[in-house]
Amino acid sequence: xxxxxxxxxxxxxxxxxxxxxxxxxxxxxxxxxxxxxxxxxxxxxxxxxxxxxxxxxxxxxxxxxxxxxxxxxxxxxxxxxxxxxxxxxxxxxxxxxxxxxxxxxxxxxxxxxxxxxxxxxxxxxxxxxxxxxxxxxxxxxxxxxxxxxxxxxxxxxxxxxxxxxxxxxxxxxxxxxxxxxxxxxxxxxxxxxxxxxxxxxxxxxxxxxxxxxxxxxxxxxxxxxxxxxxxxxxxxxxxxxxxxxxxxxxxxxxxxxxxxxxxxxxxxxxxxxxxxxxxxxxxxxxxxxxxxxxxxxxxxxxxxxxxxxxxxxxxxxxxxxxxxxxxxxxxxxxxxxxxxxxxxxxxxx
Amino acid sequence: xxxxxxxxxxxxxxxxxxxxxxxxxxxxxxxxxxxxxxxxxxxxxxxxxxxxxxxxxxxxxxxxxxxxxxxxxxxxxxxxxxxxxxxxxxxxxxxxxxxxxxxxxxxxxxxxxxxxxxxxxxxxxxxxxxxxxxxxxxxxxxxxxxxxxxxxxxxxxxxxxxxxxxxxxxxxxxxxxxxxxxxxxxxxxxxxxxxxxxxxxxxxxxxxxxxxxxxxxxxxxxxxxxxxxxxxxxxxxxxxxxxxxxxxxxxxxxxxxxxxxxxxxxxxxxxxxxxxxxxxxxxxxxxxxxxxxxxxxxxxxxxxxxxxxxxxxxxxxxxxxxxxxxxxxxxxxxxxxxxxxxxxxxxxx
Numbered sequence: 001x002x003x004x005x006x007x008x009x010x011x012x013x014x015x016x017x018x019x020x021x022x023x024x025x026x027x028x029x030x031x032x033x034x035x036x037x038x039x040x041x042x043x044x045x046x047x048x049x050x051x052x053x054x055x056x057x058x059x060x061x062x063x064x065x066x067x068x069x070x071x072x073x074x075x076x077x078x079x080x081x082x083x084x085x086x087x088x089x090x091x092x093x094x095x096x097x098x099x100x101x102x103x104x105x106x107x108x109x110x111x112x113x114x115x116x117x118x119x120x121x122x123x124x125x126x127x128x129x130x131x132x133x134x135x136x137x138x139x140x141x142x143x144x145x146x147x148x149x150x151x152x153x154x155x156x157x158x159x160x161x162x163x164x165x166x167x168x169x170x171x172x173x174x175x176x177x178x179x180x181x182x183x184x185x186x187x188x189x190x191x192x193x194x195x196x197x198x199x200x201x202x203x204x205x206x207x208x209x210x211x212x213x214x215x216x217x218x219x220x221x222x223x224x225x226x227x228x229x230x231x232x233x234x235x236x237x238x239x240x241x242x243x244x245x246x247x248x249x250x251x252x253x254x255x256x257x258x259x260x261x262x263x264x265x266x267x268x269x270x271x272x273x274x275x276x277x278x279x280x281x282x283x284x285x286x287x288x289x290x291x292x293x294x295x296x297x298x299x300x301x302x303x304x305x306x307x308x309x310x311x312x313x314x315x316x317x318x319x320x321x322x323x324x325x326x327x328x329x330x331x332x333x334x335x336x337x338x339x340x341x342x343x344x345x346x347x348x349x
Numbered sequence: 350x351x352x353x354x355x356x357x358x359x360x361x362x363x364x365x366x367x368x369x370x371x372x373x374x375x376x377x378x379x380x381x382x383x384x385x386x387x388x389x390x391x392x393x394x395x396x397x398x399x400x401x402x403x404x405x406x407x408x409x410x411x412x413x414x415x416x417x418x419x420x421x422x423x424x425x426x427x428x429x430x431x432x433x434x435x436x437x438x439x440x441x442x443x444x445x446x447x448x449x450x451x452x453x454x455x456x457x458x459x460x461x462x463x464x465x466x467x468x469x470x471x472x473x474x475x476x477x478x479x480x481x482x483x484x485x486x487x488x489x490x491x492x493x494x495x496x497x498x499x500x501x502x503x504x505x506x507x508x509x510x511x512x513x514x515x516x517x518x519x520x521x522x523x524x525x526x527x528x529x530x531x532x533x534x535x536x537x538x539x540x541x542x543x544x545x546x547x548x549x550x551x552x553x554x555x556x557x558x559x560x561x562x563x564x565x566x567x568x569x570x571x572x573x574x575x576x577x578x579x580x581x582x583x584x585x586x587x588x589x590x591x592x593x594x595x596x597x598x599x600x601x602x603x604x605x606x607x608x609x610x611x612x613x614x615x616x617x618x619x620x621x622x623x624x625x626x627x628x629x630x631x632x633x634x635x636x637x638x639x640x641x642x643x644x645x646x647x648x649x650x651x652x653x654x655x656x657x658x659x660x661x662x663x664x665x666x667x668x669x670x671x672x673x674x675x676x677x678x679x680x681x682x683x684x685x686x687x688x689x690x691x692x693x694x695x696x697x698x
Contacts, residue, residue: 022470023458026478027488053489055455055505059408065489067503069459071496106404109372110418110459110501121371129375139376140402140414147420147499152459152492154416154503156404 050167050247051099051232052157062164064102064157068092072149077192082120084211085151086127092234093155094135094215095284099232101165101224102157104137104217112147135217165223165230165288170248174228174289176313177298179216181260182237184209186280187268196272198264205264213284219309222301223288230288236279241287242321248289251318254278257328260310278325289315399516399596400448400581401506411513413451413506417441421498426541431469433560434500435476441583442504443484443564444633448581450514450573451506453486453566461496484566514572514579514637519597523577523638525662526647528565530609531586533558535629536617545621547613554613562633568658571650572637579637585628590636591670597638600667603627606677609659627674638664 052064070089072078090107097104109128113120132139137155188210191198198206216232223230231244237259245252259277266273290298295311302309316324325333401413419438421427439456446453458477462469481488486504537559540547547555565581572579580593586608594601608626615622639647644660651658665673674682 023474023488023491023493026474053455053457055489057406057408057412058410059406061407063406063412065455065457065505067457067459067490067492067501069461069492069494069499069501071461071494071499074461074494074496106402106414108402108414108416108503110416110503112418112420112423112499125372125375139372140404141416142372143416143418143501144372145418145420145423147423148497150418150420150461150496150499150501152416152418152499152501154457154459156414 051096054164060161062159064097064100064159066093066096067154069152082123083127086124087131087212089151089153090128090131091213091215093153094217095232097155097157098216098220099230099286101163101220102159104135105156105158106138106140107153107155109139109142110152111144112150163224165227167229167231167244167247169229170250170289170315171228172315174291174315175311176252176289177309178287178312179219179285179307179309181262182283182285183265183276183280184262185282186276187265202264210282216286218305219286226294226297227288227290230286233283233285233287234281236281238278238323245321251316251322252313253316253324253326254313256325258312260308400445403513409510411508413446413449413508415442415445416503418501431472432476435473436480436561438500438502439477439480440562440564442502443566444581446504446506447565447569448579448635450512450569451508453484454505454507455487455489456502456504458491459501460493461499512573514576516578516580516593516596519578519599519638519664521664523640523664524660525601525638526658527634527636527661528568528656528658529634530611531632531634532614532625532629533611534631535625536614551613559631565635567654568635575643575646576637576639579635582632582634582636583630585630587627587672594670600665600671601662602665602673602675603662605674607661609657
């Protein structure tokens with residue numbers, strides 16, 4: 001239910017937010033009039049509006065389910081490396097499972113291809129199955145047809161009862177954390193789109209972060225007992241954090257300078273640096289909230305996973321999911337600067 | 350895992366059969382090297398190659414899962430009625446559940462649209478939710494984006510342990526049955542494609558069978574304890590029966606004149622009549638096998654559901670899924686006639 005940063009083609013994203021809300025309303029209206037499921041049946045624990053839907057089976061298990069569709073020209077450039085595409089198509093779905101604290105189980109693949117190109121298929125399936133094998137996530141079904149290059153994956157994972165990391169669980173005063181570093185994928189995309197120019201060396205360093213994101217599955221599993229809420233960063237940290245805050249009916253204070261960024265991004269001009277880190281998408285890191293007393297355990301988890309986990313702010317009272325950006329001295333950032341950042345986030349939401 | 354009859358555009362279907370087998374091999378290779386799932390986890394009971402995949406949860410339940418992708422110009426004509434499309438996109442997936450004897454539970458929808466057209470969306474979602482409500486099947490998630498009109502649905506249903514109707518269960522000497530009547534959808538498609546002309550009245554009678562197929566969910570549930578194997582007819586009776594026979598390592602004798610057809614189709618010239626009935630696709634009826642001693646119970650089920658169930662043949666020994674067509678006197682059909690029929694089936698497989 002997340003998708004990589006959209007290329008600037010076709011209709012605006014706000015239109016498609018409208019469409020999503022359209023189907024959400026239909027689904028809710030139907031749920032309200034539906035017959036009550038019996039105890040024998042699997043029931044829907046969580047519908048549209050989180051990283052995954054949750055299905056309660058009649059055992060102790062909950063299944064987490066998510067769907068993403070990637071189109072050529074919209075989510076990736078024509079002629080994109082097929083092996084990377086195979087990786088990324090599955091990675092963005094695995095990332096949704098990670099954000100729910102779910103263990104990968106299986107996926108289906110619907111694939112439309114302009115022609116049966118065996119070289120392309122070899123490369124695509126290599127990237128796909130390498131990642132699938134790494135996370136023990138099995139291809140269980142699919143559909144192939146001829147058409148404009150399109151891949152739609154539905155992924156299924158498993159969480160125990162009451163273990164799922166929902167967006168709505170954050171509490172007032174919780175720390176806000178982010179994994180890894182953010183902004184490199186956006187830096188690479190901007191360079192490819194000639195929004196800015198960076199050195200060949202810098203591009204070589206950040207391109208893998210755009211093309212071969214690492215889904216944070218182990219982190220999601222480790223956070224089951226630690227985090228109060230989580231979301232994966234597909235649209236950009238500010239935008240995705242806002243989804244979490246809205247679901248939790250909270251606001252946030254965020255220290256801009258605390259955002260973890262790579263040395264490559266740190267070398268860029270300030271406006272690019274913070275636009276990429278705060279508002280860039282496609283990172284597939286996890287942003288999560290946790291009570292302050294979990295800090296030591298989270299530090300241990302970070303060491304266990306050899307994955308930086310950085311505290312970047314805390315939740316506040318706000319009915320509008322307001323995010324206040326502060327500097328390292330705790331002072332509110334210049335209003336224009338904040339507005340610039342939020343504009344750029346809105347553009348890529 | 351079934352799709353409506355493809356329009357004659359783009360690459361040939363045999364190429365895409367190749368692709369499917371490609372991913373199937375990758376999935377099998379991965380399964381062979383995968384770590385053994387623990388008892389606590391949901392496990393994969395059946396992977397690629399049936400109407401649905403089956404997931405064994407840690408309760409008594411098995412989940413049936415299927416994916417289909419529909420593209421404009423490939424599976425439906427540009428400008429197709431949006432409400433019918435909403436119906437059909439879900440119906441073809443429900444039909445996969447029916448063929449497994451599964452009870453519908455939930456689905457995800459990935460939708461690419463050229464533009465945010467509210468009239469189209471209203472109509473599409475009306476058709477979609479009407480059918481979803483009828484079968485108590487809930488939209489639990491999805492993804493929307495701009496792009497060539499494409500809809501990909503993944504559906505999830507529920508079957509009890511050892512209740513799923515697999516393709517591989519047919520026994521030697523079992524009766525072969527088919528529900529409803531077959532061939533009307535193909536008659537309509539051929540008329541729209543000007544392969545033949547039929548009267549306006551005839552077209553009006555068969556068009557709903559093409560655009561608004563009825564998934565045979567109740568039949569699938571009723572057959573759980575009666576049928577030995579089942580498949581839904583999406584590619585054509587002969588082609589789909591052959592899938593079932595291949596999975597069961599059997600052949601079949603089929604009485605062509607026994608195929609249940611509508612009065613409209615019965616009025617067509619013989620070659621059209623039998624091509625549509627035996628080799629046409631898009632019917633979404635169920636073809637199933639059952640032991641002879643189940644005949645009375647199947648007749649009762651037919652009456653209960655007010656749905657004709659017709660015995661059209663029986664299974665035989667064959668290592669090549671051979672289907673022998675006979676006339677009403679039990680005589681083998683003329684070889685040329687059979688070849689003609691089988692060629693037309695191959696064309697639309």
